[in-house]
Amino acid sequence: MIRLSHVTHLFGDDIRQGLAAARQQAGRDRIRQTLDMTLALDDVSLDIPTGELFVVMGLSGSGKSTLIRLINGLIRPQIGRVDVDGTDVSGLSPRDLVRFRRNRIAMVFQSFGLFPHKTVGENAGFGLAIEGLGRAERDERARHWLTRVGLEAYVDAYPAELSGGMRQRVGLARALAVDAPILLMDEPFSALDPVTRNDLQGLVLELEAELQRTIVFVTHDFSEAERLAGRMAVLHEGRIAQTGTPAEIRTAPADAHVAAFVASAVA
Numbered sequence: 001m002i003r004l005s006h007v008t009h010l011f012g013d014d015i016r017q018g019l020a021a022a023r024q025q026a027g028r029d030r031i032r033q034t035l036d037m038t039l040a041l042d043d044v045s046l047d048i049p050t051g052e053l054f055v056v057m058g059l060s061g062s063g064k065s066t067l068i069r070l071i072n073g074l075i076r077p078q079i080g081r082v083d084v085d086g087t088d089v090s091g092l093s094p095r096d097l098v099r100f101r102r103n104r105i106a107m108v109f110q111s112f113g114l115f116p117h118k119t120v121g122e123n124a125g126f127g128l129a130i131e132g133l134g135r136a137e138r139d140e141r142a143r144h145w146l147t148r149v150g151l152e153a154y155v156d157a158y159p160a161e162l163s164g165g166m167r168q169r170v171g172l173a174r175a176l177a178v179d180a181p182i183l184l185m186d187e188p189f190s191a192l193d194p195v196t197r198n199d200l201q202g203l204v205l206e207l208e209a210e211l212q213r214t215i216v217f218v219t220h221d222f223s224e225a226e227r228l229a230g231r232m233a234v235l236h237e238g239r240i241a242q243t244g245t246p247a248e249i250r251t252a253p254a255d256a257h258v259a260a261f262v263a264s265a266v267a
Contacts, residue, residue, distance in 0.1 A: 002048040002071055002182070002214065007080035009066055012037025019078055028237045040066040042238040044080075050181075053208045053215045055225040057261065058235035064218045067235070068184050071216065072105045073097045084182065102131060106175035110187040112167040114159040120146065120170050121155040127178040138177075145173035149203065165196035169203075176207070185217045189224070201227055222265040226250065234258050 010018040010031070018037040021030070028039040041063045048054045058064050069075040070082050076090045083089065084104060092100055106127070114123045122129075125142035133141075146152055149169040159167055168188055175183055185204075189197040201224060208215055219225050225232050226246040233243040234257075242254035253259040 001050055001083070001085060002046075002216070003083045004044055004046045004067070004070065004077075005080050005083070007041055007044045007067075007070060007077045007082065008039075009041045009070070009075065009077050009079075010037050010039050015078060022079070039238050041070075041077075044235075044238070044240055046233060046240065046243070048214065048216060050085075050214055051212045052230050053204075053217065053228055055217045055219060055229035055232040056235060057219055057222065057225045057232055059220055061237075062235040063238040064220075064235055065186055068186050068216060068218055071182075072101055072107060072184060102127075102178070102180075104180055105182045105184060106178050106180040108168070108171045108175050108183065108185045108188045110190055112159070112164075112171050114167055114170055116159050118158075119155065120151060120157050120159070120162070123159065123170050124173040124177055127174060131178070141177050142173065145177045146170070148176070148207075149173045163196070164192050165200060168192065168200060172200075172203070172207075176211075180213075182214045182216070185215065187218050187220065190220070197224070204228060222261045226265060234261060 008019065008022050010022065012018055012035065014035065018031060018035055021035060022039055022042060028042065031037050031039045044067065056064050056067055066075060070077055071084065073089045073092065081088055081090055087100065089100065121139060121142050124146050125138040128138035128141060143155055146155055149172055151166060151169050151173065154162065154166065189200050205228065217228055229246050231243065231245055232249065234241045234249065236257045242249055242258050249258060250262050253262050
């Protein structure tokens with residue numbers, strides 16, 4: 001279980017004053033205009049059960065990336081708390097937080113995040129090297145997952161020799177190789193062409209059915225969310241506008257903002 005409980009987070013210089021304004025429900029626009037601060041998340045509560053493919057959807061600036069970085073402790077909430085399987089992530093010491101990330105969570109980035117000077121195999125095994133696994137074992141596990149994502153022939157290639165879709169497959173193999181029970185995916189396919197994007201969405205669904213890992217997938221595309229999600233949350237200006245299954249959100253959008261997302265999807 002991933003649980004966010006009444007989480008509020010701001011970016012700016014005078015956090016104390018910004019939090020006071022947020023507690024008074026000043027709203028994102030007023031806080032930006034009067035304090036020159038960004039209210040990234042505003043009293044967000046969310047439960048994601050173990051084994052679910054959960055999608056967080058919203059426009060740029062809605063708070064999606066902040067939310068996903070709270071889950072792995074890259075950002076600590078200024079109000080509220082984040083729990084993963086009963087562990088208060090925001091309360092971990094720096095050393096325990098590093099251990100928690102290595103053992104519990106893997107992440108796939110929009111920008112691929114590959115090392116250009118390392119081979120595909122070395123990139124896929126990088127997390128295992130950080131864990132201290134021996135060369136033979138990490139090469140074997142990296143090769144296994146590269147084969148699973150269709151890149152067994154590219155183990156000795158370099159990222160510059162790959163297409164964007166292939167690079168993202170390497171990033172996915174790297175995340176899977178560490179065997180973390182939670183996978184965070186921050187708009188991983190948004191820079192790819194529609195055909196490649198469709199293929200990788202299918203791969204994620206196959207892997208979820210096979211592995212039953214908890215996946216939190218961030219996107220701004222309702223069509224993508226509708227294809228992938230068991231359940232989803234729509235963020236708008238730092239608040240949750242609606243949660244539910246894609247069918248529930250399509251048939252009964254909570255407000256005009258959610259309805260606009262639904263209308264943007266290709267039927």
